[in-house]
Amino acid sequence: MEFETNLAPYAARSTASRGRRFAEPAPASRTEFQRDRDRIIHSTAFRRLEYKTQVFVNHEGDLFRTRLTHSIEVAQIARSIARNLRLNEDLVEAISLAHDLGHTPFGHAGQEALNDCMKDYGGFEHNLQSLRVVDELEEHYGAFDGLNLMFETREGILKHCSVANARKLGDVGQRFLDRKQPTLEAQLANLADEIAYNNHDIDDGLRSGLLTMAQLDEVDFYARHRTEVARNYPGISGRRAIHETIRRMINALIVDLITASRARIDAAKLESFDDVREAPPLITFSDEMNREAAQLKRFLRQNLYQHYQVNRMTSKARRIIRELFEAFMLEPRLLPPDYQVAASTEGSVHRQARKVADYIAGMTDRYAMREHRRLFTVEEI
Numbered sequence: 001m002e003f004e005t006n007l008a009p010y011a012a013r014s015t016a017s018r019g020r021r022f023a024e025p026a027p028a029s030r031t032e033f034q035r036d037r038d039r040i041i042h043s044t045a046f047r048r049l050e051y052k053t054q055v056f057v058n059h060e061g062d063l064f065r066t067r068l069t070h071s072i073e074v075a076q077i078a079r080s081i082a083r084n085l086r087l088n089e090d091l092v093e094a095i096s097l098a099h100d101l102g103h104t105p106f107g108h109a110g111q112e113a114l115n116d117c118m119k120d121y122g123g124f125e126h127n128l129q130s131l132r133v134v135d136e137l138e139e140h141y142g143a144f145d146g147l148n149l150m151f152e153t154r155e156g157i158l159k160h161c162s163v164a165n166a167r168k169l170g171d172v173g174q175r176f177l178d179r180k181q182p183t184l185e186a187q188l189a190n191l192a193d194e195i196a197y198n199n200h201d202i203d204d205g206l207r208s209g210l211l212t213m214a215q216l217d218e219v220d221f222y223a224r225h226r227t228e229v230a231r232n233y234p235g236i237s238g239r240r241a242i243h244e245t246i247r248r249m250i251n252a253l254i255v256d257l258i259t260a261s262r263a264r265i266d267a268a269k270l271e272s273f274d275d276v277r278e279a280p281p282l283i284t285f286s287d288e289m290n291r292e293a294a295q296l297k298r299f300l301r302q303n304l305y306q307h308y309q310v311n312r313m314t315s316k317a318r319r320i321i322r323e324l325f326e327a328f329m330l331e332p333r334l335l336p337p338d339y340q341v342a343a344s345t346e347g348s349v350h351r352q353a354r355k356v357a358d359y360i361a362g363m364t365d366r367y368a369m370r371e372h373r374r375l376f377t378v379e380e381i
């Protein structure tokens with residue numbers, strides 16, 4: 001049965017893929033990239049995303065985005081753009097749903113703290129960890145570790161990578177050494193991520209009361225859509241005004257990305273899928289939209305990500321991660337048996353540190369807080 005119909009010549013195809021690390025019989029009722037998506041959804045790391053957050057910690061409110069709802073929003077945005085550009089929706093969905101699997105608890109504060117703890121042991125980077133989750137850490141199949149995903153899905157998950165790390169990764173890191181581009185689907189998932197978080201962080205920022213509508217008016221992109229909403233619906237206010245504004249912003253970003261990318265793809269005169277790798281990045285916003293998005297990002301950094309109430313939580317988060325790491329390194333016997341490395345084996349300190357990082361990175365926000373209490377609070381064992 002032919003599943004991948006109506007794709008552009010420069011779209012990724014299961015049939016032209018570089019395949020899986022361990023050969024498997026072709027699926028009968030779906031494409032290889034659909035199979036990847038299905039494996040990601042059934043993974044343990046995917047379910048953990050429900051209790052991990054980016055800006056707000058999981059217990060702070062029921063309506064804030066979690067990494068799970070964020071990933072679903074990214075997949076939705078990416079798929080709708082992919083269909084417009086006749087790219088492979090299944091691949092773009094698989095990459096989008098997997099892109100945050102390696103994140104630590106407590107978002108960027110957690111990642112920075114763990115990277116700091118790991119500085120003598122090769123560091124910690126959430127992108128690399130996402131790849132590690134799907135390549136090694138998931139225990140789902142009898143024949144191999146990890147999910148054994150397709151090359152293009154793995155490559156899309158590995159959004160950034162240092163040259164030193166790329167050398168260790170083999171084929172999937174090669175493009176960072178050759179300075180070549182990944183598939184258009186990977187490029188698209190990356191920008192869909194940006195569209196999703198810029199907009200939902202405004203929504204969550206307003207919901208939390210850390211941002212106000214008046215304050216947001218200094219962001220041109222927001223102010224323009226907000227004015228349009230007020231003109232179309234006189235008297236509109238509250239949640240409805242916020243949602244109506246944000247949905248227009250998401251739509252404007254999507255339309256801009258489609259238009260600008262289509263123009264670049266046409267100008268590049270791509271004849272085949274392989275041309276994508278040699279070309280400059282082709283999935284892009286217009287210059288004008290990039291300027292507007294930069295202003296919005298600056299605003300969010302100054303007013304939301306560095307808000308003193310957010311700082312208080314991220315400071316606590318850093319302390320939790322650091323103290324957990326130190327306790328486990330000092331006394332590896334506190335770790336669950338699966339994460340203990342025999343002290344007599346070669347390079348055991350490095351390997352133990354990596355296992356501790358895997359254990360901590362896999363924790364949800366609330367699990368990390370509970371584990372911290374279990375280790376450090378005398379009254380509560």
Ligand code: MG
Nearest residue numbers: 070099100193
């Ligand atoms: Mg993301």
